[in-house]
Each structure stands twice: as C-alpha cells, then as structure tokens.
Amino acid sequence: MNGTKINVGFIGAGSIAGTHAAAIAEVEGARLVAITDALPERAAALAQEYGAAAVRDVEALVRFPGLDVVYILTPPAVHGEQIAAAAAAGLPIVCEKPLTVTLAEADEAIAAARAAGVPLMTALSHRYHPLAAIVRAMVQSGELGDFVAAWSHRLVNLPVEPDSWMNDLRAGGGLALQYAMHDLDWALTLGGAVAGVSAVQSQTNPELAIADNLWALLRFAGGGSASIGTSWSAAQPHVERGVVGSRGNVRIVEQKRLVGALHNGRTIEQDLGDDYDWFDVFVRESRDVVDRVRRAEPFAVTGEDGRRALEISLAVLQAAQTERPVALPLAPEREMEERT
Numbered sequence: 520m521n522g523t524k525i526n527v528g529f530i531g532a533g534s535i536a537g538t539h540a541a542a543i544a545e546v547e548g549a550r551l552v553a554i555t556d557a558l559p560e561r562a563a564a565l566a567q568e569y570g571a572a573a574v575r576d577v578e579a580l581v582r583f584p585g586l587d588v589v590y591i592l593t594p595p596a597v598h599g600e601q602i603a604a605a606a607a608a609g610l611p612i613v614c615e616k617p618l619t620v621t622l623a624e625a626d627e628a629i630a631a632a633r634a635a636g637v638p639l640m641t642a643l644s645h646r647y648h649p650l651a652a653i654v655r656a657m658v659q660s661g662e663l664g665d666f667v668a669a670w671s672h673r674l675v676n677l678p679v680e681p682d683s684w685m686n687d688l689r690a691g692g693g694l695a696l697q698y699a700m701h702d703l704d705w706a707l708t709l710g711g712a713v714a715g716v717s718a719v720q721s722q723t724n725p726e727l728a729i730a731d732n733l734w735a736l737l738r739f740a741g742g743g744s745a746s747i748g749t750s751w752s753a754a755q756p757h758v759e760r761g762v763v764g765s766r767g768n769v770r771i772v773e774q775k776r777l778v779g780a781l782h783n784g785r786t787i788e789q790d791l792g793d794d795y796d797w798f799d800v801f802v803r804e805s806r807d808v809v810d811r812v813r814r815a816e817p818f819a820v821t822g823e824d825g826r827r828a829l830e831i832s833l834a835v836l837q838a839a840q841t842e843r844p845v846a847l848p849l850a851p852e853r854e855m856e857e858r859t
C-alpha cells in the first residue's frame with residue numbers, strides 16, 4: 520500500500536459518517552471507496568457524494584477488494600458484531616465510541632481483534648483536540664505539579680428524537696455513553712484509574728426515556744478527583760475543561776482558548792481563534808488513522824482505551840440510576856439495566 524492511497528470503507532452512512540467522509544476527503548493519501556448501511560439509500564447518497572461504491576451489506580463491505588481499513592459508524596448495540604466481521608476479514612478497525620454498550624461485548628470485541636491480529640481503535644475524537652493535548656502534556660511532564668483535580672462541563676441543546684436509537688438505553692447507552700463518555704475520558708487521561716464515582720441525573724424532557732442531564736464526581740485511585748457535568752437541554756451552549764495541579768491550574772474555554780497560571784509566575788495562554796472549527800479534530804483523527812494504517816502501527820486510541828471509557832461511563836450511569844456511589848472495577852455484565 521506504500522505510495523498508493525489508503526482505501527477506507529464505512530459501515531454506517533448516518534450523521535457521523537458524513538463528518539468522517541468530509542474529514543477523510545481532507546487527508547492526502549486516503550479515499551473513501553465503499554459504504555454500506557442498513558438503509559441502502561443512505562449508503563447510495565453518501566457514496567455518490569464521495570465517488571465511492573455503495574455495497575449490499577457488512578459482509579460485502581469487509582470483502583470489498585483492496586480495502587485497507589473499516590470505519591464502524593453505526594449505533595453502539597451493533598458495534599460488537601461488526602467488529603467481529605471486520606476482524607474476521609483481517610482489516611484494521613476504527614469503531615466510533617462507545618466501543619460497545621456492555622463490558623462483556625467490549626471484551627469479546629477486543630479478543631476478536633487480538634485473535635485476528637488486527638488493530639482496533641475507539642474513535643474518541645476529543646483526544647485529538649490540540650489544546651487538550653497541551654494540557655495532557657503539562658500534567659504528564661509534571662509542569663502542573665501533583666494532580667489535584669480535573670473538570671469538564673459541556674452543555675448543549677441537543678434535542679433527541681423520541682423514536683431514535685439515542686432514546687433507547689440498550690441501543691445507545693443514553694447521555695452517559697453517548698456524550699459524557701468524552702468528558703469522562705478526558706478525566707481518565709489526566710487522573711488515571713478511577714476508584715469510585717457518584718452521580719446524579721435528571722430528565723427535563725418528559726418525552727424521553729433517558730436522562731438529558733448528568734453530573735458526576737470521580738475519585739481517582741492515585742489521589743485527586745474530577746467533576747463532570749453534561750447537559751443536552753441547555754439554552755446556551757457552554758464548554759469548559761480544566762485541571763488543578765499543586766503548581767498551577769489551566770482551563771480550556773469553549774474549546775478555543777487555553778488560559779492558566781503557575782505559582783512561579785508563568786502565565787499560560789494559547790488561542791485557536793474564534794473561527795476554530797471542531798471539525799479540525801476529525802481531520803486530525805483521520806490523518807492519524809491513515810498514517811498508522813500505512814505504517815501498519817497500532818492505533819493511538821485502542822480498544823482497551825474504549826473499554827476503560829465504557830467502564831467509567833457505565834459506572835456513572837449505574838451511580839445515577841441507583842443514587843448510590845459505585846466502586847470500580849465493574850464486573851462485566853451481559854445486559855444493560857433498563858432503569859433511567
């Protein structure tokens with residue numbers, strides 16, 4: 520495949536597939552060649568837009584001639600079986616978050632990829648934000664001193680359609696797995712293993728079967744804490760992430776500006792500009808995927824990373840549902856509890 524384009528195939532042609540298709544189009548040395556979707560008209564429309572082939576089903580997609588990598592961009596409840604199909608075909612796999620809906624399925628998916636000897640990525644797109652990378656480096660290098668606390672508060676107005684898979688806890692995992700997972704993953708990358716969580720959820724939209732607000736407190740095994748706040752019912756969007764260390768603190772404001780200070784007098788400021796477009800993280804993610812597939816390297820964000828993000832998200836969901844603190848590690852469950 521050296522010198523030639525990396526051929527990408529999509530399972531799923533819905534909302535996030537449109538974003539990934541546009542991102543791959545920005546990456547030199549890659550092209551989208553084949554797409555399948557349970558709704559053939561969706562696959563056909565996206566295929567036509569990007570000059571790809573629309574194929575009948577998952578089996579035809581993973582056997583498409585010359586394919587180098589498969590993206591799984593479907594609702595979470597079918598990720599496991601689709602990872603197994605792509606692994607059986609011997610292809611590197613990029614699977615959207617959440618990796619699966621249960622830990623048992625995640626374990627099976629990781630085992631299937633390992634047995635086939637193929638790399639498995641969990642597409643935790645927020646890992647590719649340039650300011651988040653700077654903060655992580657500051658924590659890892661010790662520049663901020665000992666880790667004390669992290670937070671991520673992300674409020675948006677995201678009306679969930681009542682008949683969508685997003686409104687079905689078993690199909691998608693609700694706000695915890697669909698949305699707060701990114702914020703929880705931010706905390707994991709800074710504070711390490713989590714010892715326990717407590718959480719509160721609420722539902723402002725009576726037409727929904729899932730909560731649309733979720734707030735959680737994490738206690739890290741190695742010391743320190745994190746606070747996570749997510750809302751799908753905010754009239755005014757707001758995002759802020761930050762870290763407190765023993766030597767200073769930094770925060771990312773609206774995903775565009777990094778500000779902070781150290782006790783030694785140094786101030787930290789970096790501005791991506793008001794025009795910064797979140798689409799950038801998907802282009803960075805695609806570029807990294809393509810580079811690693813070309814070099815036959817493991818992905819930067821693995822199936823195991825996806826499992827860790829899933830475990831903490833399930834723990835937070837369980838804490839919110841039961842209104843009791845939950846200790847980690849969680850035992851793998853076959854089924855997700857349906858209570859909201």
Ligand SMILES: NC(=O)c1ccc[n+]([C@@H]2O[C@H](COP(=O)([O-])OP(=O)(O)OC[C@H]3O[C@@H](n4cnc5c(N)ncnc54)[C@H](O)[C@@H]3O)[C@@H](O)[C@H]2O)c1
Binds near residue numbers: 557643
């Ligand atoms: N990283 C991010 O920021 C981000 C953002 C949005 C969505 N996502 C994730 O992407 C995934 C898809 O979300 P979406 O918003 O695109 O959903 P969507 O409903 O818009 O699209 C899903 C598509 O999958 C198709 N589909 C369903 N079952 C299928 C099957 N068995 N085989 C083939 N096709 C099937 C549907 O017909 C639909 O076209 C989810 O896991 C979601 O959490 C990630």
